[in-house]
Amino acid sequence: MYTAILAVLxxxxxxxxxxxxxxxxAFDAYSAMFLGAFSTPYRTxxxxxxxxxxxxxxxxxxxxxxxxxxxxxxDGQLVIGxxxxxWGGITFTYLPSILLIPLIYLLGFLGAGAxxxxxxxxxxxxxVNEILTTLMMxxxxxxxxxxxxxFPWKDPEVFLHQTIPIASSANLPILAxxxxxxAGVLVGLGSAFIIYIFLKRxxxxxxxxxxxxxxxxxxxxxxxxxxTVMIASFLSGAIVGVGGVGEVLGAYHLIIENxxxxxxxxxxxxxxxxxxxxxxxxxSSTFFGFLITGSLYxxxxxxxxxxxxxxxxxxxxxxxxxxxxxxxxxxKKTGPVDRQ
Amino acid sequence: xxxxxxxxxxxxxxxxxxxxxxxxxxxxxxxSVEGGEIRGLxxxxxxxxxTLMNILCGLYRSDEGEIYIDGKKVEFGSPLDxxxxxVGMVHQHFMLIPVFSxxxxxxxxxxxxxxxxxxxxxxxxxxxxxxxxxxxxxSQLALGERQxxxxxxxxxxxxxxxxxxxxxxxxxxxxxxxxxxxxxLLASEGRSIVFITHKLNEALQICDNITxxxxxxxxxxxxxxxxxxxxxxxxxxxxxxxxxxxxxxEAGEEVLEIQNVTAxxxxxxxxxxxxxxxxxxxxxxxxxxxxxxxxRELSEVVAGLRKCTTGKVIVKxxxxxxASPSKFRQNGxxxxxxEGINLGLILDFTVAENSILGKQDxxxxxxxxxxxxxxxxxxxQLVSSYDVATPGIDSSARVLxxxxxxxxxxxxxxxxxxxxxxAAYPLRGLDVRATEFVRRKLLDATMGNxxxxxxxxxxxxxxxxxxxxxxxYEGKIMGIFPQAKANRNEVGLLMAGVEQGG
Numbered sequence: 001m002y003t004a005i006l007a008v009l010x011x012x013x014x015x016x017x018x019x020x021x022x023x024x025x026a027f028d029a030y031s032a033m034f035l036g037a038f039s040t041p042y043r044t045x046x047x048x049x050x051x052x053x054x055x056x057x058x059x060x061x062x063x064x065x066x067x068x069x070x071x072x073x074x075d076g077q078l079v080i081g082x083x084x085x086x087w088g089g090i091t092f093t094y095l096p097s098i099l100l101i102p103l104i105y106l107l108g109f110l111g112a113g114a115x116x117x118x119x120x121x122x123x124x125x126x127x128v129n130e131i132l133t134t135l136m137m138x139x140x141x142x143x144x145x146x147x148x149x150x151f152p153w154k155d156p157e158v159f160l161h162q163t164i165p166i167a168s169s170a171n172l173p174i175l176a177x178x179x180x181x182x183a184g185v186l187v188g189l190g191s192a193f194i195i196y197i198f199l200k201r202x203x204x205x206x207x208x209x210x211x212x213x214x215x216x217x218x219x220x221x222x223x224x225x226x227x228t229v230m231i232a233s234f235l236s237g238a239i240v241g242v243g244g245v246g247e248v249l250g251a252y253h254l255i256i257e258n259x260x261x262x263x264x265x266x267x268x269x270x271x272x273x274x275x276x277x278x279x280x281x282x283x284s285s286t287f288f289g290f291l292i293t294g295s296l297y298x299x300x301x302x303x304x305x306x307x308x309x310x311x312x313x314x315x316x317x318x319x320x321x322x323x324x325x326x327x328x329x330x331x332k333k334t335g336p337v338d339r340q
Numbered sequence: 341x342x343x344x345x346x347x348x349x350x351x352x353x354x355x356x357x358x359x360x361x362x363x364x365x366x367x368x369x370x371x372s373v374e375g376g377e378i379r380g381l382x383x384x385x386x387x388x389x390x391t392l393m394n395i396l397c398g399l400y401r402s403d404e405g406e407i408y409i410d411g412k413k414v415e416f417g418s419p420l421d422x423x424x425x426x427v428g429m430v431h432q433h434f435m436l437i438p439v440f441s442x443x444x445x446x447x448x449x450x451x452x453x454x455x456x457x458x459x460x461x462x463x464x465x466x467x468x469x470x471x472x473x474x475x476x477x478x479s480q481l482a483l484g485e486r487q488x489x490x491x492x493x494x495x496x497x498x499x500x501x502x503x504x505x506x507x508x509x510x511x512x513x514x515x516x517x518x519x520x521x522x523x524x525l526l527a528s529e530g531r532s533i534v535f536i537t538h539k540l541n542e543a544l545q546i547c548d549n550i551t552x553x554x555x556x557x558x559x560x561x562x563x564x565x566x567x568x569x570x571x572x573x574x575x576x577x578x579x580x581x582x583x584x585x586x587x588x589x590e591a592g593e594e595v596l597e598i599q600n601v602t603a604x605x606x607x608x609x610x611x612x613x614x615x616x617x618x619x620x621x622x623x624x625x626x627x628x629x630x631x632x633x634x635x636r637e638l639s640e641v642v643a644g645l646r647k648c649t650t651g652k653v654i655v656k657x658x659x660x661x662x663a664s665p666s667k668f669r670q671n672g673x674x675x676x677x678x679e680g681i682n683l684g685l686i687l688d689f690t691v692a693e694n695s696i697l698g699k700q701d702x703x704x705x706x707x708x709x710x711x712x713x714x715x716x717x718x719x720x721q722l723v724s725s726y727d728v729a730t731p732g733i734d735s736s737a738r739v740l741x742x743x744x745x746x747x748x749x750x751x752x753x754x755x756x757x758x759x760x761x762x763a764a765y766p767l768r769g770l771d772v773r774a775t776e777f778v779r780r781k782l783l784d785a786t787m788g789n790x791x792x793x794x795x796x797x798x799x800x801x802x803x804x805x806x807x808x809x810x811x812x813y814e815g816k817i818m819g820i821f822p823q824a825k826a827n828r829n830e831v832g833l834l835m836a837g838v839e840q841g842g
Contacts, residue, residue: 201712203705206693213688220645220675220683221697222666 003326004273004284011319015312024304029312032301037294045179049251051289053078053260055188056243057267058285059195062276064236066199067229068212073119073134075264076141077112077237081244083145084111086153086255089166089248097169101249104170105187108245109238115141116237117230124226130233142261149257165254172250184246189282191239196278208232240264266292266317273320275327284320291316349408350375350532351396351427351501356405358391365391366402366556373501373532378523380547380564381536384576384771385743387553389536393503396534397429398422409501428499430490432506438479445478446493457496464492468522482836483510483630491522502526503534508542512630513799513832520546538576538772539800540569552576577772586783591807592621594657595760595791596642601651603637611637612648613815619760619791619808624782626806626823627795628831634815635795636678639764642793643675644668656759669698672759676750676766678795684749685737692719692733695752726751727774743769747778754781761785764795779805799828813837 016026037047057074064071071077088104095103119137122128153163172182199205210218211228219225247260270288274280295313298304304312351373358366366388373379383389394400396407398416407414409425416422436445443458452460461474470488478486487507494502504523508516523546527533537543543550544564551561552575559575596619605611611634619625629635640646642653644665652661655671668675675698677683685694696704696715704715719733728747730740737745746769753761763782767775782805786792796802802809809826811818811834818834821827 201710203700203708203710206700206710210686210689210697214682214686216683217686217697219665220643220677221686222664222669222701224664224666 001280003275003323003330004280004320006326007273007320007323008287008316010322011316014319015315018311018315019304019308022308024302024308029298029302029304032297033291033294036297036301037290041176042179043293045176045181047289047293048185048286049180049182049289050293051286052185052188052250053243053247053263054267054270054285054288055281056191056246057240057264058271058274058281059188059191059278060236060238060240060243061268061271062274062278062281063195063199063208063239064232065271065276066205066212067208067232068215069120069123069229069232069236070131071116071119071134071233071236071240072131072268073116073137073141073237073264074240074267075260075262076134076138077116077240078244078247078260078264078267079138079141079145080112080115080237081108081241082248082255082259083148083244084108084241085170085245085248086148086163086166089170089253090153090164093167093169095169100167100170101172104249105242105245108241110241112241112244113234113238116240117234120230120233123233124229138264145255146257149255153255155254160256162256163254166248168253170249171253172246180251182246182250184250187242187246188285191242192278192282195239199278204228204231240267243267269317269320273323275324349373350377350410351534352408352411353392353396354406354408356392356395356402356407358388358395358400358402364556366395369405369553369556369558371551371558373534375530375532376527377548378527378533378535378546380543380550381534381553382538382540382543382550382572382576383553384538384773385769386741386771387576388556389553390505391556392553393429393505393534393536396422396501396503397427423497423499426498426500427503428494428497428501429503429505430487430494430507432509434483434486434490436478436486436489439477441475441477442472442481442489442492443474445489446474446496450497460496461492464495468492468495468525469518470522483632484512484515487511487519499531501532501534503536505536506538507535508537508539509797510631512835513828514836516542540572541800543572544569554578573772579773586805587787589622589787591623592789594618594620595655596793597652597654598642599652599654601641601648601653603641603646603648605637611815612641615651615812615815615817617793617810617817617820619793621759621789621791622786623807624786624792624794624805626802626809627793627812628799628802628809629795629797629812629835631797633812635764635812637815638812639675639678639762639793639795642668642760642762643673643677645675666701670702672757673762674753674756674758674760675762676753676764677762678764680749680765680768681742681745684753685745687736687738689737690734691723691728691730691737691740691748692716694737694748695719695722695733697752699752699756722748722751722755725755726777743771743774746770747774750778750781754778754785758790760791760793762793762795765797766794767796767798767801799831802831803828811835 019026019029038044057078061071061074084107085104088107092100092103119130119133122133123130149161149163155162155164172184175181175183207223207228210221210223211225215225252259266288270281270285274284295309298309349372353371356366356369369392381389395402398419398421414425443454443461446461447454447457458474465472470492472485472488507519523533535547547564549561549563552559554576598615598617601612601615603612627635637646641648644663644667647662652659660668692715695718704711723730723733726747729744750766766778770778782792794805806823809823810820811831813835
């Protein structure tokens with residue numbers, strides 16, 4: 001917790017130095033950001049909506065990370081989640097909402113899980129480095145969605161490249177009137193608690209953490225290491241896919257090409273900031289929701305150019321990546337005493 | 341400083357105090373060695389032996405206290421200062437570079453040309469009976485030979501004050517004898533020798549004086565003639581220790597059968613060559629051998645952690661050859677691995693989580709959920725009955741000391757209901773009290789009809805505990821004897837690869 005706060009403060013301080021050096025008022029910029037993200041119920045809702053895919057992306061990343069598996073393919077898995085959602089939302093339109101929405105969630109879960117399992121399988125069976133394969137799978141996903149948006153699913157009525165919308169029966173319920181706050185946000189929250197308990201209390205969670213902490217010890221303890229890695233990679237992608245589903249069913253109801261681009265990477269940053277603790281991820285991804293939503297208001301409220309805002313966001317993300325480093329230093333200080 | 345009437349002490353450490361965060365490692369320790377004296381330094385793990393000697397070597401700086409060498413006060417800023425004053429340590433784990441030759445290793449750290457070093461090494465090895473070829477590569481030397489290299493290296497750098505850190509732990513009995521004669525020869529030339537050990541009989545046999553440390557304090561210094569092993573053990577522990585006695589009993593049916601097993605090491609070289617063994621219920625089969633002769637691979641093959649290239653492993657009449665580790669566990673195999681701490685535990689897990697490692701499937705989960713309450717109760721039970729020192733069962737295993745981690749592994753594997761127990765070096769890193777406790781537990785297990793594969797490099801342990809003794813050398817079983825008919829000398833020779841000893 002302290003490490004995360006420290007990292008965030010560090011980011012704000014460094015960013016403030018840049019802002020001031022460019023002749024801008026950092027205080028004005030920050031207050032514009034804060035007001036932009038929280039000053040009205042509508043804006044607060046927007047912040048939470050934005051946080052939702054970050055949260056599920058982060059949770060998926062964290063789960064795989066616990067098994068020692070670096071899932072850098074979160075961004076692509078989000079895209080696969082949106083594709084599955086759109087396909088479900090335009091195909092099974094005859095179903096009532098009560099069946100349609102769970103079905104679409106299941107499709108996203110399985111689809112993105114299977115997508116992620118490709119890399120997990122390669123890692124488990126052939127020792128192919130998952131950082132490379134998951135990263136490259138992102139580009140495959142981007143091109144798949146590009147094709148779908150430009151050709152088979154393109155909405156012929158609209159000049160822009162976007163898909164036809166899903167059936168309205170697939171839309172997620174709105175939680176607060178006058179805002180766009182959709183039920184997908186609750187899915188993210190619920191998933192965080194479920195994953196927390198899953199890792200702590202289930203046999204599979206135990207095996208996953210055993211493999212991540214010490215593959216030799218896990219093998220000794222009778223854990224099938226390669227099977228566990230594959231399961232973790234599947235579940236990781238599946239959770240991320242759920243985040244993609246929420247974006248389509250809750251927020252946009254259709255797909256444009258770069259609907260969720262980079263959300264996955266921000267999710268990874270959120271997981272890092274929370275040191276992969278599922279409950280911490282609730283806070284860290286909300287923080288990123290605030291950062292991304294609020295920073296847009298900096299252009300209006302504090303006369304920042306878009307470039308300056310992007311620089312600011314970049315600095316903040318970099319700073320959060322320092323979080324594990326700070327944790328390591330703290331651990332060293334309070335670590336085991338030197339005996340003998 | 342020293343008056344001529346007083347005998348000048350070669351080494352004198354006065355009032356040495358050293359603390360580490362949270363631990364007082366040494367408190368007001370006085371320690372001295374005369375020239376020509378062999379001084380035993382006895383104590384349990386954590387008693388401060390190594391810390392004291394590391395201060396004498398200049399590796400640590402003491403918080404308080406003074407060191408005198410030849411009556412002159414000295415200050416060590418670095419190990420180099422100590423080396424320059426003639427202090428040298430022969431470490432328990434040798435500090436040699438395997439790919440270099442003996443002479444190259446010795447030339448390292450001094451400016452002399454290798455050829456000159458070779459000459460000198462030959463001279464020294466002849467003079468002190470330390471047989472070693474200066475041109476052979478260290479990687480090809482047996483552990484006993486490497487130790488001789490370390491000693492020659494120390495002699496080469498004109499060491500006057502020798503510190504031997506548990507030097508006999510890697511040696512076979514015959515090598516121990518020749519080491520002892522070297523020590524006596526070194527001492528007879530006026531050198532001072534500190535002999536760190538936890539083997540009481542050796543200390544009694546070789547030392548002129550014995551200093552016992554306990555909890556960072558000197559509890560006594562005595563002459564071997566005036567004491568007994570029993571008294572020394574009591575001093576080390578602070579309480580009387582009763583030695584474990586084997587109770588004779590009948591062995592039952594065969595639990596483990598290994599038929600003509602061969603296996604390779606991680607680097608692909610042969611580790612086990614045509615090994616056949618069998619163990620019956622209630623029997624302890626002791627594997628005697630110098631470490632690194634295939635014991636590790638043997639234990640892993642029997643636990644399912646290493647594939648055998650040929651041969652069969654049969655547990656309770658079931659062919660488990662190359663089955664998964666969990667298959668072996670399901671068939672009642674428990675395993676205390678050689679590197680208990682690295683293999684048998686997950687250091688980032690809590691003590692409680694570690695206490696069910698390997699049992700997460702059978703006893704401690706239902707419908708995929710871990711039964712947390714039972715895990716906690718079980719962990720508490722292990723910790724208290726095996727006296728594992730831990731801040732609590734929820735703290736990370738990482739904060740425990742090596743000895744306590746070893747206890748945790750032993751506790752878990754011995755508490756488990758099993759038919760076959762593989763115990764590879766189960767007593768390593770344990771203090772005297774824990775050693776006796778675990779020895780008793782191993783014997784208790786046989787009374788409960790468990791078959792035990794007991795691997796140790798300590799012949800005393802092998803002879804005390806085993807019903808049957810097998811000797812392993814370079815992956816081959818050199819001989820199998822009933823304990824009663826085994827002869828230490830013969831076993832020792834077989835351990836060195838010498839066949840037909842008697």
